[in-house]
Amino acid sequence: MRAWAPIGIAVAAIILLSCARHDSDFYRSGTPCLLGERVISTDRCETKCCLTPDERTLFFTAMGWSQGDSLNQDIFFSRWRKGKWSTPQPVPFDTEWQEFDPAISPDGRWLYFCSDRPGGIGGADIWRVRLQGDDFEEPEHLGRTVNSAGHEWGPCFSADGRVMVFSSDDRGGSGGHDLFRSVWTGKEWAAPANLGPKVNSPSHEFDPCVLGAMEKLIFASDRPGGLGEVDLWEARPDEAGWQSAEPLPAPVNSQVWDACPYFSPSGRAFYFSSTRRTGSPGAADIWVVRAK
Numbered sequence: 001m002r003a004w005a006p007i008g009i010a011v012a013a014i015i016l017l018s019c020a021r022h023d024s025d026f027y028r029s030g031t032p033c034l035l036g037e038r039v040i041s042t043d044r045c046e047t048k049c050c051l052t053p054d055e056r057t058l059f060f061t062a063m064g065w066s067q068g069d070s071l072n073q074d075i076f077f078s079r080w081r082k083g084k085w086s087t088p089q090p091v092p093f094d095t096e097w098q099e100f101d102p103a104i105s106p107d108g109r110w111l112y113f114c115s116d117r118p119g120g121i122g123g124a125d126i127w128r129v130r131l132q133g134d135d136f137e138e139p140e141h142l143g144r145t146v147n148s149a150g151h152e153w154g155p156c157f158s159a160d161g162r163v164m165v166f167s168s169d170d171r172g173g174s175g176g177h178d179l180f181r182s183v184w185t186g187k188e189w190a191a192p193a194n195l196g197p198k199v200n201s202p203s204h205e206f207d208p209c210v211l212g213a214m215e216k217l218i219f220a221s222d223r224p225g226g227l228g229e230v231d232l233w234e235a236r237p238d239e240a241g242w243q244s245a246e247p248l249p250a251p252v253n254s255q256v257w258d259a260c261p262y263f264s265p266s267g268r269a270f271y272f273s274s275t276r277r278t279g280s281p282g283a284a285d286i287w288v289v290r291a292k
Contacts, residue, residue, distance in 0.1 A: 016120070023291065024211070027270035030289035032251060035271065036085040040078060041285035047073075047273040048154065048207065048260040049286050050104045055264055056080040059091070059102040059111065060286060073100040075113060093129055093139050096167060100124075101154045101207075106161040106265070111136070114153055123151040146182055146189050153177065154207045157263075164189060167206040174200040179208050179219060197241045199235050209261045217242070220259035228255045232272060252289065256258050260286075267291075 019047075034041050035049075040060065049060035056158040059077045065088075066072050075192035091099070097117040104111055110127045117139075125147040130137040146152065150170025157164055162184045171192065178200040180192035194200065195217075203223035210217050216234045226233070226247045235245040247253055252272065260273035268291040275284045 016168075018221050024216075024267070027252060027289045027292040030288040030291075032274075033288050035193075035286040035288045036078070039085050040088065043282050045282055045284045047284055048101045048109055049262055049271055049273075050102050051264055052104055053106070053108040053265050057267065058085065059104070061087075061100040061102065061260075062088070063284075065090075072096075073098045075099045075102050091129075092136050098124065103155045103157065106157055106159055112142075112164075113138075113139075116153070121147055122149045122170065124153065126152045126155050142154045142189065145191055147161055151177070154260075156209045157167060158210055158247075159212050160207060163210075163214060165195070165208040165210060166192075167204075167208065167219075168192070169204075172279075175202040176204040177206045179205045198244045205233075207259045207261060209263055211263050211267060218248070218261040219243075219245075220261070221245075227253045230257045230259050232258050232261050257284065 014276065040058065041048060044065060045063035047061045048119055049058055051058055057077055057079050059082040061073055062076050063071065063073050066074055074094050075091045077091060078085045078088040092216055095117050097115055099113055099115045102111060109131060110128045112126060112132055114124045115127055116124045119141055121144060127139045128142060128143045129139045148168055148170040150168060153167045155164050155166040164182045165179060167179055169177045172178060173194045174197055179195045181195060182189040182192045199205065199217065201221065201223045203221055205219050205221045207220040208217060214237060219233055220230050221233050222230045227250060231253045232248045233245040235242045252258065254274060254276045257275040258272060263272040270289045271286060272284055273284050
């Protein structure tokens with residue numbers, strides 16, 4: 001692996017400029033393409049992904065890749081080499097427990113993830129690992145301010161790394177899983193705040209991703225009004241907080257399960273996971289829409 005942190009700060013600083021140079025709504029009308037067919041997207045199940053700031057190392061969640069366990073979730077990584085993705089390898093902190101929903105901090109120094117491994121306080125908690133050049137340090141638990149006795153899933157970050165958005169099902173709110181935001185105080189993540197009823201609903205909201213300085217929020221939900229079982233929804237900020245969320249159109253959303261949205265660090269590619277079958281070799285695969 002590369003020493004990602006030094007370039008991470010620079011990448012985060014130019015995201016807004018990069019986004020201004022192309023249509024920032026490209027993902028709404030672009031054509032999704034399968035990512036890394038039969039290398040990243042296989043005949044098994046691949047879901048949430050993220051990229052290092054240089055966009056040359058991909059982390060993603062895979063189910064059924066561990067020998068003898070078709071239901072266990074693990075995190076794998078792949079490097080971009082000679083114009084293609086390398087054979088994925090499991091992260092070195094992999095265990096027999098569930099590890100999923102990887103998220104790289106914008107400065108490239110930390111890999112956040114979710115796990116039900118021992119040492120947590122709930123069903124699935126948010127953990128993080130410091131990245132030091134080629135090495136991963138030992139995972140550390142984010143503590144009781146962020147984690148609860150329930151399940152925390154899908155952390156993501158604003159471009160400056162000061163806001164983390166994630167889902168939780170044990171903090172009250174509108175329904176099952178709701179979306180929350182926590183602000184970095186300089187020493188720790190502050191107590192999470194619910195994003196409110198224009199984002200959250202009596203159904204489940206999960207898998208958030210944000211673009212830039214919280215200019216857009218895209219997330220997955222099984223609420224009514226979408227095209228399929230689970231759809232991707234978008235909310236944009238206004239003076240009162242957030243405008244009411246609306247579903248993304250086809251062909252990003254489909255009549256099945258579409259979730260795990262993610263914007264590349266440059267803002268020029270939008271990734272998501274789907275169980276659609278057109279051209280897809282797996283039960284769930286990773287798809288990408290690229291800016292022109």
